[in-house]
Amino acid sequence: MPPEAIDSFREEVRAFIDANCPVSLRNPRDGETKPAATQADYDRWRDIMIERGFTTPEWPKEYGGGGLSKPEARVLQQELAAAGTYAPGVSFFGLAMLGPVLLEFGNEEQKAEHLPKISNGQVQWCQGYSEPGAGSDLASLQTRAVRDGDHYIINGSKIWTTNAHHSDWIFCLVRTDPDAAKHDGISFILFDLKSPGVTVSPIQLISGQSDFCQVFFEDVRAEAKNLVGPLNGGWTIAKRLLQHERAMLSGGMPGVGAGPAAKKKSKSKKKVIEQPRSALAEQARPYVGEQDGRLADAALRDRIAQHEMDSLCFGLSLRRSAESAKSGQGPSAATSMFKLYMSEMNKRRAEITMSAMGAAGLGWSGEAFSATERANTRGWLRSKGNSIEGGTSEVQLNIIAKRVLSLPD
Amino acid sequence: MALVLTEEQELLKETAADFCRKTVPVTHLRELRDSKDESGFSRKIWKEMAELGWAGILFPESYGGAELGFAELGVVLEECGRTLAPYPFVSTVLLGGRAVLLGGSDAQKEAILPGVCEGETLLALAFQEAGRFRPFEIETKAESTASGHQISGDKVFVLDGHVADHLIIAARTSGSSGDRDGITLFLVDAGADGLTIERTDMVDNRNAATVKLDGVSVDASAVLGTVDHGADILEPLFDAAAIALSAELVGIVNEVFERTIEYLKTREQFGVVIGTFQALKHRAAEMFCEVELSQAVVLDALRAIDEQRPDLSRLASAAKARLSDTASLVTCEGLQMHGGIGMTDEEEIGLFMKRAKAAELTFGDSSYHRDRFARLTGF
Ligand SMILES: Cc1cc2nc3c(=O)[nH]c(=O)nc-3n(C[C@H](O)[C@H](O)[C@H](O)COP(=O)(O)OP(=O)(O)OC[C@H]3O[C@@H](n4cnc5c(N)ncnc54)[C@H](O)[C@@H]3O)c2cc1C
Numbered sequence: 179m180p181p182e183a184i185d186s187f188r189e190e191v192r193a194f195i196d197a198n199c200p201v202s203l204r205n206p207r208d209g210e211t212k213p214a215a216t217q218a219d220y221d222r223w224r225d226i227m228i229e230r231g232f233t234t235p236e237w238p239k240e241y242g243g244g245g246l247s248k249p250e251a252r253v254l255q256q257e258l259a260a261a262g263t264y265a266p267g268v269s270f271f272g273l274a275m276l277g278p279v280l281l282e283f284g285n286e287e288q289k290a291e292h293l294p295k296i297s298n299g300q301v302q303w304c305q306g307y308s309e310p311g312a313g314s315d316l317a318s319l320q321t322r323a324v325r326d327g328d329h330y331i332i333n334g335s336k337i338w339t340t341n342a343h344h345s346d347w348i349f350c351l352v353r354t355d356p357d358a359a360k361h362d363g364i365s366f367i368l369f370d371l372k373s374p375g376v377t378v379s380p381i382q383l384i385s386g387q388s389d390f391c392q393v394f395f396e397d398v399r400a401e402a403k404n405l406v407g408p409l410n411g412g413w414t415i416a417k418r419l420l421q422h423e424r425a426m427l428s429g430g431m432p433g434v435g436a437g438p439a440a441k442k443k444s445k446s447k448k449k450v451i452e453q454p455r456s457a458l459a460e461q462a463r464p465y466v467g468e469q470d471g472r473l474a475d476a477a478l479r480d481r482i483a484q485h486e487m488d489s490l491c492f493g494l495s496l497r498r499s500a501e502s503a504k505s506g507q508g509p510s511a512a513t514s515m516f517k518l519y520m521s522e523m524n525k526r527r528a529e530i531t532m533s534a535m536g537a538a539g540l541g542w543s544g545e546a547f548s549a550t551e552r553a554n555t556r557g558w559l560r561s562k563g564n565s566i567e568g569g570t571s572e573v574q575l576n577i578i579a580k581r582v583l584s585l586p587d
Numbered sequence: 588m589a590l591v592l593t594e595e596q597e598l599l600k601e602t603a604a605d606f607c608r609k610t611v612p613v614t615h616l617r618e619l620r621d622s623k624d625e626s627g628f629s630r631k632i633w634k635e636m637a638e639l640g641w642a643g644i645l646f647p648e649s650y651g652g653a654e655l656g657f658a659e660l661g662v663v664l665e666e667c668g669r670t671l672a673p674y675p676f677v678s679t680v681l682l683g684g685r686a687v688l689l690g691g692s693d694a695q696k697e698a699i700l701p702g703v704c705e706g707e708t709l710l711a712l713a714f715q716e717a718g719r720f721r722p723f724e725i726e727t728k729a730e731s732t733a734s735g736h737q738i739s740g741d742k743v744f745v746l747d748g749h750v751a752d753h754l755i756i757a758a759r760t761s762g763s764s765g766d767r768d769g770i771t772l773f774l775v776d777a778g779a780d781g782l783t784i785e786r787t788d789m790v791d792n793r794n795a796a797t798v799k800l801d802g803v804s805v806d807a808s809a810v811l812g813t814v815d816h817g818a819d820i821l822e823p824l825f826d827a828a829a830i831a832l833s834a835e836l837v838g839i840v841n842e843v844f845e846r847t848i849e850y851l852k853t854r855e856q857f858g859v860v861i862g863t864f865q866a867l868k869h870r871a872a873e874m875f876c877e878v879e880l881s882q883a884v885v886l887d888a889l890r891a892i893d894e895q896r897p898d899l900s901r902l903a904s905a906a907k908a909r910l911s912d913t914a915s916l917v918t919c920e921g922l923q924m925h926g927g928i929g930m931t932d933e934e935e936i937g938l939f940m941k942r943a944k945a946a947e948l949t950f951g952d953s954s955y956h957r958d959r960f961a962r963l964t965g966f
Pocket residue numbers: 304305306307308309312313314315337338339340341390563564566567568569570571572573576
């Protein structure tokens with residue numbers, strides 16, 4: 179893409195943000211004040227972004243996408259960030275996981291039916307992969323689907339299904355040929371969770387929240403036209419989707435990035451050199467105290483520095499990997515590396531905040547602890563799931579050893 | 588600047604890889620060691636490297652340099668790391684030559700840089716006075732005299748000190764040890780009266796010397812930069828040297844990692860190759876992550892020097908800390924996974940481990956740089 183085209187697209191995006199983004203949701207310009215955001219502001223921004231296809235910028239326009247090339251999508255992301263605003267997350271599993279595999283494996287009818295409703299947030303999806311007896315060994319799954327006319331009849335149970343209780347549809351791995359080798363009898367099917375025979379029961383987590391559920395299927399009728407890809411060819415799709423999931427899990431957690439370094443060259447002459455800051459250190463400061471202008475606890479300082487450096491290296495590695503990826507190339511087995519590192523890093527980060535806060539980090543409920551402190555406790559507990567969800571860290575190590583390093587079985 | 592190589596840099600990488608494999612493979616270092624070579628490297632080969640434009644890679648064309656940048660120097664150093672080529676990039680190019688470039692008068696540049704670019708002149712920077720890297724703990728004194736200064740003190744770990752034609756001496760003209768201010772750099776002829784240079788024998792078989800200064804007299808024209816403000820030159824030198832060593836370590840890390848994975852696929856025990864054991868697979872995969880996360884930070888740090896970015900020092904510390912740690916991990920794990928043969932002098936893994944350790948402990952190890960990174964980040 180020629181640089182002039184990129185420049186003119188950048189101008190276009192800036193003008194779009196200027197004209198449409200409520201000031202409560204972006205950085206105020208000179209002379210503006212920033213009011214508190216109202217629900218109407220959020221809704222307006224969401225609707226405008228949806229209309230423009232910017233909630234799924236790289237999807238084709240006919241499916242509700244923005245039709246942007248990779249470099250254009252990067253420009254959009256940069257400009258949203260520069261303006262201090264965001265792309266509304268209209269859907270989670272649909273956007274990052276199901277959408278990309280439907281684009282790759284879905285037939286025309288499936289794409290036309292499902293993609294626009296992901297893009298505009300109308301349908302929320304959840305992921306029916308794990309079962310009580312099939313976790314890391316996902317391919318041993320037992321949920322059965324038997325053909326009956328234009329339908330499949332589904333029996334079995336899925337577990338750890340994130341957000342099932344707030345979702346409309348499920349993408350589900352089912353066994354369609356019990357006699358084939360375990361990877362060869364699996365299909366990938368979509369169905370409505372409001373179908374008769376579906377029961378969703380939330381499960382409480384150590385963090386006190388109920389993010390996920392067990393889902394039971396008793397003679398659930400799913401339309402056969404919603405079987406994606408070939409019958410018994412679901413495993414390939416399943417693995418591809420996991421790569422997208424891992425890519426999402428590597429980029430979507432807080433506190434990652436190349437840090438505050440390298441301010442983009444602004445047009446104005448004066449160069450503002452900001453002292454880079456560590457959010458983690460600033461969070462620790464009130465609890466740990468200072469000595470000679472530094473965090474008082476040298477050992478903790480060392481752990482924070484290690485974490486910040488890892489995070490910096492991680493952000494730069496993600497950037498390098500994006501820059502060296504050929505256009506149109508999706509995530510690869512190396513995505514496991516980012517997924518693994520991100521989850522372990524996020525867990526270390528949470529452990530550091532606990533050390534920094536001392537007993538103040540133990541708050542569970544009530545007024546004796548601030549809302550931030552209570553959220554921190556729960557965040558620490560939630561972080562433990564990072565190295566389990568989307569395939570455990572051990573499973574990522576197996577994938578790297580096999581697919582990246584080609585170590586023999 | 589993007590964190591991928593340009594076409595020109597890819598070409599340079601190929602040339603460098605080819606040259607290093609053919610002309611200075613690991614066996615070259617071993618020969619130099621076993622023959623107790625006096626210089627520690629071949630002058631003839633250094634001239635060949637200069638002809639390829641590497642000795643002058645950072646210097647302006649007007650002095651005979653190639654006027655490229657650190658991004659390019661990094662490419663060369665990485666390849667040198669892969670074969671443990673013991674050539675005087677740090678001493679002569681990164682420290683000595685660049686000190687002259689950053690602080691030297693026109694006359695000093697004219698006198699020194701063309702020889703550096705040709706691969707003729709060798710330089711060394713004498714600043715360190717104790718084992719650990721503490722940049723401004725300098726006690727060596729330079730007293731004012733009628734015609735200039737008289738310098739006395741002891742320096743250690745002067746890289747390539749015994750082969751250098753000129754030394755750059757960091758001495759105190761005011762203040763006391765540990766102060767940033769009050770350090771002055773002097774450009775001194777290696778043959779100067781009162782100067783004793785002794786080569787030390789080190790684990791990585793490279794050159795470092797102890798330098799004793801016993802009332803070495805220099806005239807006013809020997810001052811490099813301005814009196815008392817030597818740190819303004821030293822700081823960017825140390826940052827760049829830390830980044831350059833990190834680039835060399837990237838080469839070492841990649842080489843050792845690849846060799847180790849290869850070994851896991853060939854060595855058999857219990858009737859199978861050892862790479863089938865999950866205990867080793869997981870450690871190999873963990874190493875892979877650390878190795879991967881060690882590439883981009885060095886590329887970015889090299890570019891930060893070229894772009895004169897304000898976050899340069901922070902990146903230098905991030906790069907040096909990470910590469911010191913990754914090199915230590917990969918060489919130790921690499922050796923362990925080779926079993927007994929890894930302990931032998933004949934197997935090359937040990938040579939990589941020795942060089943990695945020397946590079947790790949030069950210009951600040953990972954704990955030094957973590958602490959510095961924290962300071963630069965306001966905690
Ligand atoms: C927060 C959270 C959200 C989740 N959301 C969803 C979701 O939306 N949809 C969904 O389908 N699933 C979801 N999961 C389930 C998740 O994918 C599984 O928990 C995970 O794959 C592990 O399976 P398991 O729990 O059965 O553990 P197991 O497979 O029983 O593993 C137990 C232990 O054995 C180790 N282990 C297993 N096999 C090997 C091996 N070959 N080599 C070495 N070690 C091994 C594991 O690493 C682990 O430490 C979620 C999980 C969490 C924690």
